[in-house]
Structure formats: C-alpha cells, structure tokens
Amino acid sequence: MNDDAQFSEADLAPSPEERAASRRSLIDRVAASVAALAAGAWAGGVVTLGTCAAPFVFRLTPGPFSGDAMSAAFARFDQLALGAAVILLGAEVARTWAAGRRGASRAARVRRVVAMAMAGCAAYVGLALTPRIAALHREGARRGEGERGMELERAHRRAELVSRSEVFLGASLVALHVFTLGARRPEEDEDDEDAAAPLPPGPR
Template sequence: MNDTFTEADLAPDPQEKRDRLLAVADRVAALVAVLAGGVYIGGMIALGAGAAPIVFSMLPRSIAGDVMGAIFARFDAVALGAALAVLAAEVTRMVAARRRGRTILSRLRRSCTLFMAVCAAYVALSLSPRINDLHRQGVQRDDTPQGQVLEAVHKRAELFGKIGMGMAFGLVVLSVFTIQPRRAEDEEDDDEAAAPLPPGPRDD
C-alpha cells in the first residue's frame, strides 16, 4: 500500500466532475430559456402593441390586414424557434437537476414552458395560416358570415398570444429562480483555496 500523498489525491473524483458539468449545463440551459422567452415576449409586444396599430392607421384596412398577416407569418417562424429552444432547455435542466428538480417551482417552470410552446405552435401552425388564407380570399372583419369567422379567428389568435406571453414571462422568472445553487462542499473548497494558511508552526 502506497501512503505517499500525491497531487492526484486533490483531483475531484468522477462523480464530482459529473456534478460540476451538470451544474454548468443547468446554467447554460437556463440562459437559453431566458433568452428565447425574452425574444418571444419582445416580438409579441413589438408587433401587437407597436406595429399593428401603426399599420392599420396608415394603410387601408384590406391592405393592412395582408401586411400584418405577412409580418406575423414571418414572426411565427421565430416563435416556433423560441418554443423549440425553451423545450430543449427544459429537457436539459430536467436531466441536469435529477432529483433536485422535483420542486414546486421547477414543476411550475415546466408547465409554463409547455403552455408557451403549445400556444406558439397553435398560433403559428393553425391560426395564422387560417387568417392569411381568409385575407387572400378577400374576407374582411365585418358583419358577413365570413367576416365573423375572420373576427373569431383573430380574437382566438390574440387570446393565445396573450396566454403564450404570460407563460413566457413566468418561464423567464422561474428559470432564474430555479437555477441550482452551488453545493456547500464546493463553496468550502473554494474558501479554503482562496485563503490558505501561512507556513510555519500553528498556535492551536
């Protein structure tokens, strides 16, 4: 048996290395989720509260509808990308957290992620194409049967857009608050490394 103390004895064991890698993965995934959620929220606000009122006030209603339909169709691709990003980030965080991720806040975060992705997909893959198809047919939001259909689809798209924004906001907040803290033994190791004892005899 070799009792000689070597530098290898100070190296972290495989489990510690794995835990540190998982902690890094958790933080990176949280950052991705926050950025993707922020992009989705910012885009919805910019288009819904900024672009749409200006376009409809400056252009004839028939042309404005086509313009905003094309703009939202372009943004739908961004929304779907953000939804896929937050889903991938959530899967990564679930794997990285393991048992530590079974908290109420983590479950709420997962629910927000899922509902945001569902809302974004529903609007992008169903409602927006339906609205654009009605616009191409020359349908306007009026008292005609087709106009009432367009009005109903518009209101549904607005509703799910607002729900998606609310879920995205919850996701951003919970992503920050559920980042796994550093383990106590890691902090103690850092403290010991940062403040080594001076050489020489000690007065205990």
C-alpha cells in the same frame, strides 16, 4: 515516515463524481440561459408586433393591404416562435437531466408545464390561427362585416388572447428559469452537513 501516507497534490484533484456534478451544473446553467433568452425574445416580439406594429399598420395602410402585410409579418414571426418553442423544450430536457433529483421539485415541474403550454400556443397560432386569418384576408373578409367578417373578428380576438397568454407565460418562464437555477433540496443540504470533513494534511 512513509511517503505513501503523505498528503499530495493528487488528493486535491476532484473525484469522478465531482467532475460529473460540475458538468451537470454547467449544462444546467447554459440550458437555463438559452431558454431564458428564447422566452424573453419571444415575449418581446409578441409585444412589439401586437402593441407597436399592428395598430399603426392597420391605421395607416389601406385595406386589404394592411391585412396582407400583418398576416405576412405574423407568419414570419410564427416561424421564429416555433423555433423558440423547440429551443425551450430542448432546454427543459437538458435541465431535467442535469438537475437529477432537483428536477422533481415543484418549481421545476411548474416550469416544464409553462414551457409546454407556451409551445402549445406557438403550435396553435402558427399552424392553425395565422393561416386561417391570412386565408380570410385573401378572400376579402373585413372584420365585423358579414359572416366571414365575423369569423375574422373571432379569429383576431383569439389571436389577441393567445398573444397575451404568450407574454405572461414568457415572463413567468424567465422568472422560473432564474428561480430554479442552482436550487437545492433540503435533503441535499442535510447530506452535505452529514458528510465527513476532509482529513488535515500530513501522515495518516
């Protein structure tokens, strides 16, 4: 009996392709987890500021201090949102690379579009809308009073609309990251079924 033909421990070692697939799977899971946490924290922060903090600040704090306080709070949150947007886009790059052919699935494409839309919301609010609202508050504008007050009212309504969009997009993005985690395409399953079964141990 030829010893070279015996089954050995080396036959159980993963192939280079299997090791590469394992690394890609790990990167995919880590990126999905980070992105889901970032999107969830972002959407939760929007709800906390818009639903919990803002109404009480404007109700209990006299103007113009209430406007100044919330403008400062939203400006700080916008920095966090922009950071979360960078994380989301980076996670999409990592997941697209790690997924290989699975990155072309419809759900993965929708997930990338949602992530870019959410990042666009952060850029619009943080770089344009919040600075304009803060400037109007510093100029003494009051919502609905005079020309500047009407502009402030419109800016606040746009901010509320974008905030609601961010909450919806954030929740959708978390769901999409979970849904696309480890998803398989039908042709990959067929390839697995057609693969030859491993030979039994013993002389070959």
